[in-house]
Amino acid sequence: MSFTFSMPACDSFLEVDLPKSQLTDKTVFQDYTTANAAMTDIYSKIRDKGLLTGTLVGLSGQLGNYTDELTFYGSATSATFGFYTNQVLPSNTTVALFWNNSYNQIYAANAVLEGVHASTFSPQEKAQLEGEALFIRGLLHFYLLQLFGDIPYIETTDYRVNSTVTRMPKSEVYNHIITDLKTAENFLLPVYSSTERVRANSFVVKALLARVYLYTGKWDDANKSATTVIENNSVYVFENNLNKVFLKNSTEAIWQFMPALTGKNTDEGAFFIFTSGPPPLVALNESLLNSFAVNDLRKTAWIASVSNGTRTWYYAYKYKEPRNTSTSKEYSMVLRLTEQYFIRSEARAELGDLTGAKEDLNKIRKRAGLSDIVASSKEEILEAIFQERRKELFSEYGHRFFDLKRTGKLDAVLSIKPGWNTTDSLLPIPESELTLNPNLKPQNPGY
Secondary structure, three states, X not given: OOOOOOOOOOOOOOOOOOOOOHHHOHHHHHOHHHHHHHHHHHHHHHHHHOOOOOOOOOHHHHHHHHOOOEEEOOOOOOHHHHHHOOOOOOOOHHHHHHHHHHHHHHHHHHHHHHHHHOOOOOHHHHHHHHHHHHHHHHHHHHHHHHXXXXXXXXXXXXXXXXXXXXXXXXXXXXXXXXXXXXXXXXXXXXXXXXXXXXXXXHHHHHHHHHHHHHHOOOHHHHHHHHHXXXXXXXXXXXOOOXXXXXXXXXXXXXXXXXXXXXXXXXXXXXXXXXXXXXXXOEEEOHHHHHOOOOOOHHHHHOEEEEEOOOOEEEEEOOOOOOOOOOOOOEOEXXXXXXXXXXXHHHHHHHHOOHHHHHHHHHHHHHHOOOOOOOOOOHHHHHHHHHHHHHHXXXXXXXHHHHHHHHOOXXXXXXXXXOOOOHHHHOOOOOHHHHHHOHHHOOOOOOO
């Protein structure tokens, strides 16, 4: 994971100049070892600087502040303050990072696809690298779509094409994402390439496809994809011990990020955990705390507190190692088995299988020490799933924002926040990108 290529020197790969990157050097793809290292480097870029980084500037931090998961204690001059007060501007530096880092990583994935396609690697070697690159391309476009709405879907490294792209309608973007992921699924083997769960295999792709199908209302496909992952129980086992869920190579892990250095643990642990008050950056929002039942085991296993004698603050404690240890104990959990149970439960409810939907949801509740739900109608079950997702998936890559958005509850829940507007369902296209490429206009409403 420490292998590093210099990435584009310009601010955005959508600029007119060709990004200066060793990935554009054909010699990288003359040898499988260097090509494989190029693919590994993309994972590390996503972990360290991308949307899924566990630091403040990742989705967990920014969208947690944007919704009702986190309370921000940092500087009012921080770009995060705009997210917390729902006053994000097109000039917001974090918005620009979301856009530019993601598209640079997509550019890198396209460079791998083009380089590997023209290589003399064996069919199996080509399939592995192409499958991973397609997975990454679909994944990043999926998150960009949730944040910005209509976006360009970039499938080439040709700067002449990329510098004048236009935004695709949401439905077309989803079609491209599904096509890339289904192709990736066919390319990849069903096993991991090492003993770690840090590189995509076909089940990693199936897990993401299940989410995409859920978001697009393809209930039968969501049900089938999630079931395929769940039934691979020789690899993925529902972890009943809440304190073991987020360990490295957890039986619940579908895809994790390996830390950059031996002995390092997660950025999430370093970011969320604090030892004195007031918090240096963020604490859990009171409304989130109040959503847990008194006997909910997640509240004691995954939430911890700090007090100064007169006031108490709470923080996410899913990751319990904020510092280095002799060997790494925790890996960042990107895709996990519990989400697949949620997906299948919701899809089953939508398909009319209310008994199956409740079975999946009750499995998650049982681990939390809660009794079975008493809901009987489809609407009641769907609401129970929605409420359970909030308590299970908090502080994990913006699930709360995406769930509020896809279920049409954003305004009803977040209108209590000062500064919230209906148009805040989308972030603004960075103003620098609109200047570079006017074809990206118009700006999203409200900005």
